[in-house]
Amino acid sequence: xxxxxxxxxxxxxxxxxxxxxxxxxxxxxxxxxxxxxxxxxxxxxxxxxxxxxxxxxxxxxxxxxxxxxxxxxxxxxxxxxxxxxxxxxxxxxxxxxxxxxxxxxxxxxxxxxxxxxxxxxxxxxxxxxxxxxxxxxxxxxxxxxxxxxxxxxxxxxxxxxxxxxxxxxxxxxxxxxxxxxxxxxxxxxxxxxxxxxxxxxxxxxxxxxxxxxxxxxxxxxxxxxxxxxxxxxxxxxxxx
Numbered sequence: 001x002x003x004x005x006x007x008x009x010x011x012x013x014x015x016x017x018x019x020x021x022x023x024x025x026x027x028x029x030x031x032x033x034x035x036x037x038x039x040x041x042x043x044x045x046x047x048x049x050x051x052x053x054x055x056x057x058x059x060x061x062x063x064x065x066x067x068x069x070x071x072x073x074x075x076x077x078x079x080x081x082x083x084x085x086x087x088x089x090x091x092x093x094x095x096x097x098x099x100x101x102x103x104x105x106x107x108x109x110x111x112x113x114x115x116x117x118x119x120x121x122x123x124x125x126x127x128x129x130x131x132x133x134x135x136x137x138x139x140x141x142x143x144x145x146x147x148x149x150x151x152x153x154x155x156x157x158x159x160x161x162x163x164x165x166x167x168x169x170x171x172x173x174x175x176x177x178x179x180x181x182x183x184x185x186x187x188x189x190x191x192x193x194x195x196x197x198x199x200x201x202x203x204x205x206x207x208x209x210x211x212x213x214x215x216x217x218x219x220x221x222x223x224x225x226x227x228x229x230x231x232x233x234x235x236x237x238x239x240x
Contacts, residue, residue, distance in 0.1 A: 002172060002180035005034065010079055010166050014223050018231050019077040031171040032181055033220060035188045036211030038201060040121040040166035042083045042140040043151065045129065047113045055138050055157040058117070059091050066094040072106040072118040075099050077236055080106075082227060083119040083140055083164030085234040087154070090162045110134050121166050122147060123205035140164040143209075146202050167209070169216055185213045 006012075013027040025031075044055070052058040062069050073081035076099050088095065098115055100106040103124035109115045111133045119140060126147055129136045138154045139145045142163055154162045170188060172181060191197060192210050201208050211219060 002176050002184060004173065005184070006031070006171050008169050008171050010223065010227075013169070013171070013220065014227050015077060015079070015082065015231070017224070018228050019236070028221065028224065030174050032174050032176055033213050033216040034170040034172055034181060034184045035192075035213060036209060036216035036219065037168045037170060037188070037192060039141065039207045039209045040123060040168070040205070041145050041207055042080065042119040042164045042166065043122055043125060043129065043136045043145070043148070044087070044117065044119055044138040044140060044154070045110060045125055045134045045136050046117040047110050047115070048133065048135050049113065050116055050135070052137070055154060055159055058137060059093055059159075062091075062093040062095055067096055069116045070096040070098050072098050072100055072109060072115045074103050074106060074120075075101065077231070079121070079164065079166045080119045082230050082234070083162075085236075086164055086230050087119070087140070087159065087162045089230070089233055090159055107134070119164060121205070122207075126205040141207075143207070146207055147205060168206075169211075169220075181213055 013031070016023045017027055046052060046058065052061050071084050073084060075081065081097065081099065103120055106118055107120065107125050107128055110118060111128060122145055125134065128134050129148065136148060136151045138157055139148065139151055140154050140162055144153060145151060172184065189210050189212065192208055198208050
């Protein structure tokens with residue numbers, strides 16, 4: 001009836017469908033998107049003394065000694081892991097995966113110099129980047145990070161097709177009346193257009209990216225295809 005909504009993300013509404021034996025729901029068939037809200041952009045971060053000042057230098061370093069560089073993630077099958085797998089596939093590089101239980105321990109290991117690099121969502125590492133505890137080489141997105149306007153995109157450094165935004169979206173059950181969905185979508189979009197809301201999101205490392213119900217539905221379906229293929233190519237074990 002439109003009174004129950006869920007705040008979903010790229011894991012609950014995309015990758016869980018391929019990484020869990022039985023999620024208990026179909027992220028497409030069981031839900032109608034109200035609106036896409038925001039992106040949690042992935043920054044490609046490296047330890048501050050890594051001898052690579054840009055993405056092409058990083059690729060060259062990785063190819064010089066395959067398997068020597070190690071990269072962190074927030075867990076097997078996490079967005080940070082899959083974004084790096086996509087990057088490796090697009091660049092033909094081989095690096096060692098080190099999985100952590102969350103972004104905080106991963107960031108600490110980069111700062112300490114015990115791992116070399118990672119893709120991490122900006123809210124998790126923005127303070128460390130701004131504090132010069134690690135370096136950001138690129139943003140894995142179609143649009144620059146508002147918090148780090150001087151950090152170039154991957155595609156601007158010769159690596160195309162490696163966009164890996166995590167995202168937030170509001171959903172309702174699939175049978176919610178269309179008129180109710182329209183009201184909710186209009187209300188959400190009006191709120192997200194307010195400067196104070198946008199400014200607060202930016203301070204937290206979030207990029208507001210408003211998509212209406214129809215636009216997000218199309219994007220959502222494309223995300224399902226994209227990440228299913230990444231998981232397959234990466235050879236991530238599937239539950240039996």
